[in-house]
Amino acid sequence: MSTCKVAIVQAGSIVMSKEKSINKAIKLIQESGDQGANIIVFPEAFIPAYPRGMNFGAVVGSRSDSGRDDFLRYANNAITVPGPETDQLGAAVKKVGAYTIIGVIERDQHTSGGTLYCTVVFFSPDGKLLGKHRKLKPTGSERLIWGEGDGSTLPVFDTPYGKIGSLICWENYMPLARAALYEKGIQIYIAPTADSRDTWFASMQHIAIEGRCFVLSCNQYSTKDMYEKDLLEREEMKNLPDEITGGGSCIVNPLGEFLVEPVFGKEEILYANLDLDDITRGHFDFDVVGHYARKDVFQLTVNEEKQ
Numbered sequence: 001m002s003t004c005k006v007a008i009v010q011a012g013s014i015v016m017s018k019e020k021s022i023n024k025a026i027k028l029i030q031e032s033g034d035q036g037a038n039i040i041v042f043p044e045a046f047i048p049a050y051p052r053g054m055n056f057g058a059v060v061g062s063r064s065d066s067g068r069d070d071f072l073r074y075a076n077n078a079i080t081v082p083g084p085e086t087d088q089l090g091a092a093v094k095k096v097g098a099y100t101i102i103g104v105i106e107r108d109q110h111t112s113g114g115t116l117y118c119t120v121v122f123f124s125p126d127g128k129l130l131g132k133h134r135k136l137k138p139t140g141s142e143r144l145i146w147g148e149g150d151g152s153t154l155p156v157f158d159t160p161y162g163k164i165g166s167l168i169c170w171e172n173y174m175p176l177a178r179a180a181l182y183e184k185g186i187q188i189y190i191a192p193t194a195d196s197r198d199t200w201f202a203s204m205q206h207i208a209i210e211g212r213c214f215v216l217s218c219n220q221y222s223t224k225d226m227y228e229k230d231l232l233e234r235e236e237m238k239n240l241p242d243e244i245t246g247g248g249s250c251i252v253n254p255l256g257e258f259l260v261e262p263v264f265g266k267e268e269i270l271y272a273n274l275d276l277d278d279i280t281r282g283h284f285d286f287d288v289v290g291h292y293a294r295k296d297v298f299q300l301t302v303n304e305e306k307q
Helices: 018-034 065-076 084-096 140-144 169-173 175-183 198-211 277-283
Strands: 003-010 039-041 099-107 116-123 129-134 156-159 162-166 188-193 214-219 221-223 243-252 258-264 268-275
Touching: 003 018, 003 214, 003 243, 018 039, 018 084, 018 268, 039 188, 039 214, 084 099, 084 116, 099 162, 099 188, 116 162, 169 175, 169 188, 169 198, 175 198, 188 198, 198 214, 198 243, 243 268, 258 268, 268 277
Parallel strands: 003 039, 039 099, 162 188, 188 214
Antiparallel strands: 003 268, 099 116, 116 129, 156 162, 214 243, 221 243, 243 258
C-alpha cells in the first residue's frame, strides 16, 4: 500500500476501572473504524489508567496500608496479555478491520503475579493479538507501581502499511532504544505518552526526521470527573486542577513536519492520510541505518532474550 489513514484517539480512561475503560475503548475503536482508519492508536496506560496525582501512600523509607490497598485495586484492574480483556478488545478490532495499538497495564501471569508492567498491545485487523511491548524503564515515581520490561518485547511488525513498532513515553528519550527500532526498519513509529509539555513535541519531530518515519504520538485528555468518585475525595486529588492531562496528540511526517498539530483541551480523534512514499523521499539524503550509518565505527548490541 502507498497510503493509509490513521486515527489517534486522544481520550481519557475511566481511572481504576478496566471494565469502563474497555467499554470506552470499544466505542472509540468503532468510531475510528467508521471513519475508515487503517491504523488506530490509543494513549499510554489507557486500561485501566495512568494514575496521575495518586501517590500510593509511599514516601522514601515507608509505605502505608492505604497505599497497599491502592496498589491492590490497581492490580485488580490490570489485565493479562493475552487474556479475556484482549479477547474482548480483539473482537472489537475485528469488526472494524484496522491495526490497533493500545496502552494497558499488564499483570504478570508467568511467575508470582505480583508485578505490573506498562505495556502496549498490538492487534491485527482480524482481531488477533500480534504482540506487545513492555516499557523498559518506568520514569520517576512510576517505578513504585511498574516493573521493567526486557529486550524480548521490542517488536516491529510488517504490515501492508509499512513496519510498525512502539516506544512508550520517555523511552523515546533513550537513543539506543530508538536505534534498536530503526535497525528493524520501523516506518510508522507509535509513541503513546502521558507527557504534554512543549519539549515533547520537539522530540517527536526529531524522531521523525532522525528515523525518516511517520511518528504517531497519542496522549490522554483527562479530567477529574473521569476518576472514580471515591478517589476524588482524597486530599491529593483535591489539589489537582480539573484538567488532569491536557492532551497534545500529534502526527509528524518523515521530514519532521506536523501533519496534525498538537491538539489540546479536549477529547478528539485525530485523523491523517499518510503518503508512505514520503519515507523513501526522506531517505534520499538521510538513512540513519543505511547510507548515513557508519557501521565500521558504531555497532549496536541488543539483548532480546527473555529475562
